[in-house]
Amino acid sequence: MPKLPYILHITERALWDAARGRGTYEMSTRGRTLREVGFVHFSSRAQLPRVAAFLYGSYDCPEDLVVLVVDPALLGVPVRWEAVEPDGEEFPHVYGPVPVDAVVDVEPWG
Template identity: 75%
Template sequence: MPKLPNILHITERSLWEAARERGVYEVSTRGRTLQEVGFIHFSTREQLPRVAAFLYGDDRTGQDDLVVLVVDPARLEAPVRYEAMPPHGEEFPHVYGPVPVDAVVDVERWG
């Protein structure tokens, strides 16, 4: 069975640091939790710049505090589903449960 590619999630550094202390990451997207949305939004490497621009805009203020979590889907217990998002129907990876910090194989500075 081929290895699934890593999936990416952009977030604020403080949210990642808090997750490291708890042992799990549970933020779905900017300002929304896993409990509120039901899944955690992820993207592919190709999708990441557009997702970052959508969530954080072109304003560079505060973007020094953004990081990209690189997650190995094989290390997740929760299901990963690629689902179409409106308006264009592009498929994005969603994780339907918390992300254990040991599933994060790299943390990259954004910007």
């Protein structure tokens, strides 16, 4: 079975630090939780710059942003590549909390 590519999620460093204390990361996207949305938004490496610009383009402290690099094989919950709009580009969505152990790297944004 081929290894799945890593998926990426941009977030605020403080949110990641809090997740490390809990053992799971549960923010879906900027200002929205997994509970509110039903999944955690992710992107591929190629999609990340557009997603970051859309979510954090006017963010006052870009140095406080980090990129979570996640191995889908370590999640233990479903990952589905889905289009946000019909016939649109597909993005990875994680349907459950992200265990901190599934985060194989944390990169600074910028």
